[in-house]
Amino acid sequence: MEILIYGIINSIMLALMALGFALVYGISRVPNFAHGAIYVLCGFLTWIFVRSLDLNYLLGILVALVLTGILGALMYRFVLIRVRGMNISEIIASYAIGLAILEGLRYGGFKGTTHTLPVFVEGSIIIGDIPVDYQRILVVLIGVLLVAFLWLFTHYTRIGLALRGMAQDERAALMLGIDSDTMALVAMAFGCMLAGLAAILLLPLGNIVVEKGYDVLIQAIAVCIVGGLGSWMGAVLAAFLIGFAQILTTVYLGSHFQMVVALLAIIVTLILKPSGLFGQQKELEERV
Amino acid sequence: MQTQNRLILTIVLFSIFLLFPATGAFSAEPIKIGAPLSTAYLYGWDAERGIKLAVEEINAKGGANVAGVKRPFEVEVIDTRDLEPGVPVSEALMAMDKLILEKKVDFIIGGPVRSEAALAAMSLLSKHKVISILTTGALNPKYHALVEKNYDKFKYCFRIHGEAKWLVKEILTCLMEIKEKYGFDKLFIMVQDVAHARAAGKILGKVAAKKGWDVTGMEVYPTGTGDFSMGLIKVKKTKSQVISIWMDMPESAILLKQWYDMKIPALPFGSTLAAAEQPGFWEATKGKGEYCLANVVNAGNAPSNATPWTMKFYNAYKKRWDIEPEGLGSASSYMAVYVLKDAIERAGSLDPDKVIAALEKTDMEGVYGRIRFNPKSHQVIPSFDPKEGAVGSIFQWQDGKRVVVFPKSIATGSIELPPWMKSDK
Numbered sequence: 001m002e003i004l005i006y007g008i009i010n011s012i013m014l015a016l017m018a019l020g021f022a023l024v025y026g027i028s029r030v031p032n033f034a035h036g037a038i039y040v041l042c043g044f045l046t047w048i049f050v051r052s053l054d055l056n057y058l059l060g061i062l063v064a065l066v067l068t069g070i071l072g073a074l075m076y077r078f079v080l081i082r083v084r085g086m087n088i089s090e091i092i093a094s095y096a097i098g099l100a101i102l103e104g105l106r107y108g109g110f111k112g113t114t115h116t117l118p119v120f121v122e123g124s125i126i127i128g129d130i131p132v133d134y135q136r137i138l139v140v141l142i143g144v145l146l147v148a149f150l151w152l153f154t155h156y157t158r159i160g161l162a163l164r165g166m167a168q169d170e171r172a173a174l175m176l177g178i179d180s181d182t183m184a185l186v187a188m189a190f191g192c193m194l195a196g197l198a199a200i201l202l203l204p205l206g207n208i209v210v211e212k213g214y215d216v217l218i219q220a221i222a223v224c225i226v227g228g229l230g231s232w233m234g235a236v237l238a239a240f241l242i243g244f245a246q247i248l249t250t251v252y253l254g255s256h257f258q259m260v261v262a263l264l265a266i267i268v269t270l271i272l273k274p275s276g277l278f279g280q281q282k283e284l285e286e287r288v
Numbered sequence: 289m290q291t292q293n294r295l296i297l298t299i300v301l302f303s304i305f306l307l308f309p310a311t312g313a314f315s316a317e318p319i320k321i322g323a324p325l326s327t328a329y330l331y332g333w334d335a336e337r338g339i340k341l342a343v344e345e346i347n348a349k350g351g352a353n354v355a356g357v358k359r360p361f362e363v364e365v366i367d368t369r370d371l372e373p374g375v376p377v378s379e380a381l382m383a384m385d386k387l388i389l390e391k392k393v394d395f396i397i398g399g400p401v402r403s404e405a406a407l408a409a410m411s412l413l414s415k416h417k418v419i420s421i422l423t424t425g426a427l428n429p430k431y432h433a434l435v436e437k438n439y440d441k442f443k444y445c446f447r448i449h450g451e452a453k454w455l456v457k458e459i460l461t462c463l464m465e466i467k468e469k470y471g472f473d474k475l476f477i478m479v480q481d482v483a484h485a486r487a488a489g490k491i492l493g494k495v496a497a498k499k500g501w502d503v504t505g506m507e508v509y510p511t512g513t514g515d516f517s518m519g520l521i522k523v524k525k526t527k528s529q530v531i532s533i534w535m536d537m538p539e540s541a542i543l544l545k546q547w548y549d550m551k552i553p554a555l556p557f558g559s560t561l562a563a564a565e566q567p568g569f570w571e572a573t574k575g576k577g578e579y580c581l582a583n584v585v586n587a588g589n590a591p592s593n594a595t596p597w598t599m600k601f602y603n604a605y606k607k608r609w610d611i612e613p614e615g616l617g618s619a620s621s622y623m624a625v626y627v628l629k630d631a632i633e634r635a636g637s638l639d640p641d642k643v644i645a646a647l648e649k650t651d652m653e654g655v656y657g658r659i660r661f662n663p664k665s666h667q668v669i670p671s672f673d674p675k676e677g678a679v680g681s682i683f684q685w686q687d688g689k690r691v692v693v694f695p696k697s698i699a700t701g702s703i704e705l706p707p708w709m710k711s712d713k
Contacts, residue, residue, distance in 0.1 A: 006303060006517050013515075111328040113538040124549045130521065133549035203670035206542030207563070207572065211329070211373055215512050250518040256481060256508040 001128045004246055009136045011243025012143035013202055015236050017216050017224035018193030021145070022235035025224065026167045026185035030080055030090050032072075033283065034098030034216030035195050041101050042068045042196030043208040047115050057118065065196045072192025076185045084184070102213045115208040117200070139201050147236055148195070163187060222262035226269045228276030237277060241265070319352060319638065320627070322393030324409075325424070330562045331536065331617045334589075335398050335424040336365050337609050352629045356634040361625065363586070365398075366389045370405040370538065371425070371435050373511040380405035381412060388416045395637050397624045399408035399500050401425030401617075403484040410434060413444045419641050419647070421624040422447040424617030425536070427484040427560065427585075429453045432667035439664065443644055446666040448618035448627065448659070450585045450680055452488040456671045458585065458680045459532065459559050460495055461672075463696040466530060466555070466703060467501070476528035476554065477506040478519055478535070478543070483496035483536035488559065492532055494697030503527045508537070516543040528554045529712070530685030536562040538616045541573065548576035551708045558582040565589070567616030570688045578685050579706040581693070586654035587674065587681040588619030590690045592654055592698040594674040594681075601655045619655045627652065628661060656681070673697050 021035045032038075042064050047059030075097055083089035152184035154160040164185045165173040174180055195216075203212075221244060227234030246261045269276055322488045326332035337441035343361040343410050350630030351360035366387055368380035387393050396418055400406045404428035412430050422431065422445070424557040429451050431617055435442040448456075466472055475496050479489035493503045506527035507519045507574050523531055531547075531554045531713035533540065546584060547556055556579075564582040566572075569681060588601050589592035591612070596618075601622060613619060619628065631646035647665040661667065671677025672695040691701035707712065 002518065006515075006521075009517075010492070010515060106328050112330060112566065112568070113541050113563040114566055114572040116541070116572040118574065124551065131524075131550035131552075133546070135549075199562050207538055207547060209513060210540040211538070212514075214373070215514070247518060254508065255513065255516075255519055256510065258513065259510040 002130045003244075003251060004019065004126055005102060005130050005132060007131070007244040007247040010113075011240040011249055012084075012140045014219055014223055014243045015147070015239035016143050018149060018235045018239060019150070019232060020191040021149075021220040021233040022224050022227065022230075024187050026230040026232055027163050027187035028076075028166070029082070029170075029230070030076070030184065030188070031087070031094065031229075032188065032191060033091050033095035033217065034075065034101065035162060035191070035220055036213035036215070037098035037101035038072065038192045038195045039216045040059065040105065040208065040210060040213040043117065043199040043203040043212075044105060044110055044115065045204075046117055046200055050117065051115075054184035059149035061200050064200070065193050068196035069189040069193040072187050073189040075192075076188040080188070081181060081184075082222070084239040088117045092148055093256075094152060098217070102210050106210045110208075110210060113209065114204075115206050117204040117208065135204055139205075143200055146194075150232065162243055163190075165271070167173055171253075195243040219262055222266050226265045226276055228278040231276070231278035234276055234278030238265075292666050296467050297344060314389065316351070317360045318360045319354070319374075319632070320391065320393040321363050321364045321397070321628075322363055322384075322387035322396045322418075323398040324368045324380065324387060324396065324400055325365060325398045326369055327367045328369070328373040329401070329536075329538075330566060330615050331401050331425040332367075332371065333401070334614045335401075335617035335634060336616045336620035336624075337605065338362055338423070339365075339467050339611070339625055340398055340610050340624045340661075341605055342625035343588055344608070346493075346625065346629055352632050354632055354638065361629075364393055366391075368400050368405065370400050370402040373537075373596060377402075377405045377408050381408055381533060384409050384412050388418055389410070393418070395415065395628060395643075396420035397628065398423060402482065403428035403431070404482070406431060406627040407434070410442050410445050417444060419444050419640055419643055420446065421625045421628060423449055423621040427452040427455060428487060430487075432662070436662075438663040441665070444640065445691075446661060446668075448576055448624045448661075448668045448678075449616065450670055450678065451667060453482050453491065455559060455583060455585065456488055456492045456495060458672075458682065458694065459492060459557070460499060462682055463496065463501065464499060464530075465694070469703065469711075469713070470705065472529035472555075473501055474504050474526065474528045474531060475501045475530050476504050476523045476526060477532045478516070479508055479533075480537055480540075481508050481510045482533040482536075485536075485560065488534070492559070502691075511537050512539060513537075514539055514542055515679055516546050517550070520546055521555050523551055524550075525648055529709075530555045531559055532559045533561050535559050538563060540564070541569075544577050544580055545573060548573075553709045555627045555676070555703075555705065555709065558579045560585075560590065560616065562615060566687065567612045567614060567690065570590065570685060572576045576685070581682055581703070582615075582690075583680065585616045585680060585681045586619050587679050587692075588616075588622075589613050589615055590681050590683045592681060592692040592700055594679050594698040595653055597655045617647050618650075623656070623659060623676065626654065654678075694711075 024032045045064035050057040124133040154164045162178045201205040223238045225237030249257050311620045347360045350358040366383045370380040476665040477489045511569040561582045566579045626688040634644040635642035657679040660669045669677040683692045693703050
């Protein structure tokens with residue numbers, strides 16, 4: 001029972017961490033290596049608004065999310081647009097931005113274990129003899145709603161359809177009058193906001209620390225590689241695979257190996273099916 | 289006219305030079321202390337504050353008297369980053385190299401903080417013949433065992449704070465007190481995947497089993513682990529009553545929050561538990577860490593009256609840094625500077641061999657009891673009695689305060705249970 005409950009929770013948490021990265025790459029083909037840093041930054045921004053400036057929690061969250069989105073757009077408009085299409089340069093540039101954000105936060109005094117955000121709902125319930133706190137249940141619910149929202153958004157709104165068009169075939173989208181750079185900018189802003197949303201949901205479970213940025217980036221990359229770069233539905237499925245694998249590893253092999261699962265998943269995927277479960281990149285080469 | 293003015297100025301300056309020769313307190317060459325610390329982490333920054341506070345106090349009184357010349361201390365802090373995930377030992381060694389070769393420090397006080405890095409740095413200290421007093425983080429018993437085994441090579445290495453074996457003894461004694469008071473006998477061990485924690489967890493498991501404890505399990509968590517639910521469920525299923533935690537990673541706060549939210553009926557006992565040591569922990573967790581026990585290794589890192597110097601240091605630290613001493617490394621780093629000053633003054637020189645001999649003869653009442661080094665292993669001599677040796681300190685969070693509950697000689701309160709736990713007696 002505990003494997004099922006905490007497997008689902010862990011999977012949704014991984015999916016939340018990875019969705020922003022998957023979305024940005026899927027649409028703009030830019031691997032946003034500043035993803036983890038944005039996650040941590042949004043946590044600290046919320047902390048500043050709520051704890052230091054005494055802003056209402058919900059208002060603090062909204063302002064932090066908007067700022068995170070704006071930062072994502074600025075990152076694309078002033079840095080990534082110049083290197084778009086050059087994979088290595090995109091990685092170096094985005095990673096450098098992430099590094100600057102994380103080390104800047106550390107330099108600015110955001111260190112230690114006392115930066116925390118309050119949970120949305122206090123308390124816990126017992127499900128089949130297994131205690132689960134309400135915040136984790138909320139994470140699952142919001143995670144499911146978010147995936148549903150993303151599906152509806154990309155199927156029934158003009159921007160969503162344009163984003164999907166870009167993701168499917170950028171040249172064809174251009175011919176239909178969709179501005180590639182504008183859509184990539186929107187995707188970047190949206191992806192960063194998703195990273196921020198994940199932070200706001202997950203960070204109240206523990207504390208906000210700079211190191212989490214590197215960890216979130218690795219988890220997001222692992223999920224996206226297994227799911228297939230560019231496919232956010234693949235990312236959701238991969239989150240469940242890795243999430244359950246981590247819990248099973250903890251139960252049957254020991255928590256010691258829990259962190260290895262994500263890295264092992266990357267290696268196995270790259271050996272057996274480099275395009276991932278639902279990836280389109282390199283799929284043709286693999287078939288040939 | 290201009291030439292005359294210049295002549296007058298020269299005469300005035302020359303007179304000042306003759307009247308006030310360069311024997312004043314701060315005209316002498318400073319004694320440079322290098323402090324290699326992982327400054328982004330509690331065990332790094334609190335050590336830095338401890339060292340700086342002691343240096344400021346000593347310098348305010350003129351500095352150290354080296355063969356009749358008062359010389360001030362100067363501190364050079366460098367970030368070793370060795371507490372970060374992945375334990376980047378090479379970075380810590382490069383930082384040590386920089387301190388010794390570029391900054392040309394006379395002594396090292398502080399880290400490296402992580403045991404792996406501290407052990408690796410021992411050869412470097414021997415190579416350059418630089419005396420180091422380890423004051424924070426590194427708890428691995430191998431450190432002083434190596435000094436004892438190969439004295440001639442590693443005689444430059446001293447450690448002034450507690451080490452894992454002694455910590456295990458303290459924790460076991462405290463566990464026996466818990467057993468005596470509440471009738472508990474089931475222990476679950478959770479450790480971080482780093483050298484000192486793995487070693488200490490294993491030793492504690494073995495020794496506790498011999499003392500009648502049923503060790504129900506041991507989980508090893510990689511640095512950076514963000515979820516402890518499965519381990520806590522194991523604790524609950526095995527009906528464990530005490531969880532021994534050895535973690536200095538920030539994520540240990542998640543463990544304590546989960547423990548509270550899941551209402552796990554086992555007392556969290558942090559043997560090293562950085563997250564719970566800080567005074568800000570209570571506010572950060574909104575009281576969810578109440579009843580958590582934490583070992584801050586030496587008295588003075590939490591409020592007590594171990595010696596007359598303990599609260600004097602505690603209050604001076606609070607006044608200087610606007611926060612109470614936060615955990616392991618505060619009192620010992622502060623004390624190390626005073627111990628070094630004392631040794632230099634007795635040696636009358638900065639010569640490493642003379643200072644080593646003087647350090648080995650150290651015997652002074654410090655912040656956390658009588659400070660003496662084992663002359664063979666250079667490990668500070670520990671005790672449960674501050675009159676006999678360096679005394680430890682285990683506190684429990686009670687109503688927003690860090691109440692020292694062990695050892696009895698300095699305790700200001702006793703161990704209490706959370707409302708969802710019952711005594712077996």
